[in-house]
Amino acid sequence: MKNQIHNEIPLFKQVYDFALRRIEGGDWKEHEKVPSVRTMAAKMKMHRLTVLKAYQMLKNDNHLYVKDKSGYYVQPKGIRVFTQTDNPIVSSYVHKNHLSEIHQVKVDYQFSKALVNPKLLPTKFFSEYLKDVLVSEPEILGTYSTIEGDEKLRKHMSSYFIEKNNMHVDPAELVVFSGAQQVIYLVAQTFVKRRDTVLLERPSYSMAIDAFRQQGAEIIPVELFPDGYDIAEIEQLMKKHQPRLFYLNPTFHNPTGYTVPADQRKQLVELAEAYGCLLVEDDTNYDIYFDEKPPPPIFSYDTEGYVIYIRGYSKYVSPGLRIAFAACRAPLMNILKSAKSLADNGAPLLNQKMFLHYFFSDRMQTHLEKLRIALSIRKEIMEEELDKSGWKWVSPKGGLNLWVELPGHIPVERLLDECLKNSISFVPGEICDPLKERKAWIRLSYSFVNENEIRSGVRKLLRIADEISL
Numbered sequence: 001m002k003n004q005i006h007n008e009i010p011l012f013k014q015v016y017d018f019a020l021r022r023i024e025g026g027d028w029k030e031h032e033k034v035p036s037v038r039t040m041a042a043k044m045k046m047h048r049l050t051v052l053k054a055y056q057m058l059k060n061d062n063h064l065y066v067k068d069k070s071g072y073y074v075q076p077k078g079i080r081v082f083t084q085t086d087n088p089i090v091s092s093y094v095h096k097n098h099l100s101e102i103h104q105v106k107v108d109y110q111f112s113k114a115l116v117n118p119k120l121l122p123t124k125f126f127s128e129y130l131k132d133v134l135v136s137e138p139e140i141l142g143t144y145s146t147i148e149g150d151e152k153l154r155k156h157m158s159s160y161f162i163e164k165n166n167m168h169v170d171p172a173e174l175v176v177f178s179g180a181q182q183v184i185y186l187v188a189q190t191f192v193k194r195r196d197t198v199l200l201e202r203p204s205y206s207m208a209i210d211a212f213r214q215q216g217a218e219i220i221p222v223e224l225f226p227d228g229y230d231i232a233e234i235e236q237l238m239k240k241h242q243p244r245l246f247y248l249n250p251t252f253h254n255p256t257g258y259t260v261p262a263d264q265r266k267q268l269v270e271l272a273e274a275y276g277c278l279l280v281e282d283d284t285n286y287d288i289y290f291d292e293k294p295p296p297p298i299f300s301y302d303t304e305g306y307v308i309y310i311r312g313y314s315k316y317v318s319p320g321l322r323i324a325f326a327a328c329r330a331p332l333m334n335i336l337k338s339a340k341s342l343a344d345n346g347a348p349l350l351n352q353k354m355f356l357h358y359f360f361s362d363r364m365q366t367h368l369e370k371l372r373i374a375l376s377i378r379k380e381i382m383e384e385e386l387d388k389s390g391w392k393w394v395s396p397k398g399g400l401n402l403w404v405e406l407p408g409h410i411p412v413e414r415l416l417d418e419c420l421k422n423s424i425s426f427v428p429g430e431i432c433d434p435l436k437e438r439k440a441w442i443r444l445s446y447s448f449v450n451e452n453e454i455r456s457g458v459r460k461l462l463r464i465a466d467e468i469s470l
């Protein structure tokens with residue numbers, strides 16, 4: 001009887017179940033290579049295609065991942081994502097994050113992370129700061145931060161923003177958040193309800209798209225060009241749709257690297273006031289310019305309180321400290337503060353103190369100057385390698401990415417699959433498009449990889465693209 005039931009189970013499912021039992025029982029360990037398709041087929045006396053089908057399903061269900069040309073490896077448990085079919089009750093509470101799904105694949109040529117390599121960050125000084133802070137304030141871990149964040153830090157940041165960025169912001173108009181992503185998420189949760197209209201740049205930062213989409217917003221795209229927006233189009237959209245807010249990333253924009261010029265920044269604030277639309281200005285890359293400082297933030301033109309300004313410091317200080325600031329006028333600030341209190345009761349005080357120590361030190365200026373040079377060299381190397389391809393992009397004047405248009409004969413989805421198998425990752429443009437239509441674009445980050453890796457990785461990428469061209 002047992003055998004009969006067993007025989008009714010499709011062959012590929014038997015392989016699937018066999019492998020899953022080994023993964024869940026711990027016989028096959030995380031990141032361990034599993035038996036090859038050939039070996040498994042011989043062992044189970046089945047056709048290789050049957051085993052391949054099972055392995056592909058295990059990969060789709062996040063139990064396996066692919067590395068190198070033919071190897072399947074066990075996916076670590078922490079990164080498994082429930083899919084609609086796994087568990088309908090759980091899946092309705094799982095928030096989709098397309099970018100982090102790509103980042104979870106371990107690769108040698110990491111072109112998908114718009115993050116600065118830790119070797120280029122001041123990480124070695126932090127152990128010193130950690131000790132200093134714990135010695136000078138021994139009770140720091142025994143206490144909460146205030147919701148708005150450390151007073152001394154906010155005072156220093158207020159003077160810094162006034163002096164360096166022409167942003168007139170009082171310490172009371174600043175709140176410390178745990179990363180820019182937390183501000184985006186809480187803004188979406190707090191200011192947007194189901195069916196509210198939200199304007200998003202096209203393309204846009206994919207984790208912002210996901211945050212607004214999961215809130216049930218009607219998303220209207222605003223085309224972003226190398227020289228900014230079509231302001232008349234934005235006015236039409238605001239008139240027609242009366243959006244709740246416009247989330248934008250106007251300086252060394254992620255993914256394109258474009259920067260919106262000063263005159264348009266001023267016009268946007270006028271439109272926001274005229275049509276009652278909040279502007280959520282995400283300025284995470286503001287300081288990462290190569291030669292010329294960008295125009296003042298949109299926030300600097302805001303006198304009536306229509307802008308929520310976000311400045312994160314993951315890109316060039318430390319992603320691990322999770323320090324970001326939100327600046328806005330009092331009525332908005334009170335709402336954001338109460339959202340922050342519900343989320344986590346305030347950012348960790350130790351991290352804030354360490355940031356304060358470093359950010360206002362001479363080391364910080366030297367670091368930033370060196371980093372700008374290192375990143376511009378990496379960008380140039382990537383461009384030099386890509387020059388051989390005939391692919392198109394606009395060379396950015398700052399930021400961490402190239403936004404590249406591929407010729408139509410290269411299928412991007414297939415390119416990503418093949419690249420992941422060959423230990424290369426990039427971000428497919430589709431996930432940065434609120435309409436999910438930009439299929440011919442990819443984002444290549446030059447900030448995480450070193451110069452040699454950029455050269456060999458891009459060469460490999462171009463070779464694969466050639467091989468799969470239609």
Ligand SMILES: Cc1ncc(COP(=O)(O)O)c(C=O)c1O
Pocket residue numbers: 114178179180181182205249254282284312313314319323324
């Ligand atoms: C445009 C943009 N906004 C926000 C974030 C999130 O930054 P944080 O690490 O401060 O949460 C990123 C990180 O990639 C980003 O590129």
